[in-house]
Amino acid sequence: MRIALSLLATLLLAAPLFAADAPPAPAPTPAPSSPAPPATKPTTAPATPIDLATEKDKLKGLIGQEAAVRGKVVDVFVPRSGSVTILNFFAGAERRDFNAVIDKANLEAINAAFSGDVAAAVKDQTVLVTGTVSEYRGNPQIKIEKPEQLKIEPAAAAKEGKPKEEKPAEK
16 A cells, blocks of 8 residues: 555656656736637618619629619509518519518518518508519529618608608607
8 A cells, every 4th residue: 555655646746757758838818819710691782772762773784692672662563372461562463573471481570571461561652672683583582581671761751762861740
């Protein structure tokens, strides 16, 4: 037992000497002085919205890009399946020239932002739709996935071609 204790004591006392022969540990890497800026997705949205009344032909050239599109919703179509809600900006055969589409999965959140019924809220209104322009059967569309992508414009702003700034209520 004495021999075991004396070996243990020797090893404990000699451990620092063995550590001195080991290569030095690398110095810790200093922390950056300021955090890196967050990565942001560059936007390719035009500075001014595309006006469907006069510039709808520009949309086909924007497939895959972010865009802001302004137009008057003339009809809202929901198929029997209820799988989508389609905002039509043109009547008749032109109705496919551009659409804003809300998938059933996103409809509840978007309805909530428009007093429970987005279809009734936007019908016959000038709206601003933002998002990525995609193609469906050869025609441009924007899929609305969040309420922030759809804004009803005040009547005066729609006539002037720019959003109206709201003034705070006077006290």
